[in-house]
Amino acid sequence: MAWTIASKIVRKVVMIDGNHSVLEASALMAEEFVGSVVITSASKITGICTERDLMMRVVGKKRDPEQARIKDVMTKDVVTVSPKDTANYCLNLMKEHRCRHLLVFDGDEFVGIVSLRDMVALLMEEKEALIAYLHQYISS
Secondary structure (H helix, E strand, O other), X not given: OOOEHHHHOEOOOOEEEOOOEHHHHHHHHHHHOOXXXXXXXXXXXXXXXXXXXXXXXXXXXXXXXXXXXXXXXXXXXXXXXXXOOEHHHXXXXXXXXXXXXXXXXXXXXXXXXXXXXXXXXXXXXXXXXXXXXXXXXXXX
């Protein structure tokens, strides 16, 4: 009884062109209260920048956030999934690639993003539904 991730896809994704500064991207993340932004170039997705990227590649390297371009600190090798994939599959990918966000594509079309938090919520819903089913089965 594995549910697909389709119900957990965040469709309102914050995007920014890779030529913007790290400071601008960070301000956008704070304004939108998100932990990542999808990076674009000429309307194509080129990467993702997360809070971890900012800590490791900007703060940790003592780079000037006003001067550094977001395209230079983003994660370029994004991990992608389909809306038909399961939470367990996504969690295994996250573990394997040591990431907390996956970009969701339906074929060639970008449809959103899922996070580790989304996958945990989906797994909890699956387990709660299974428990309810088992209680009903035992009671009948």
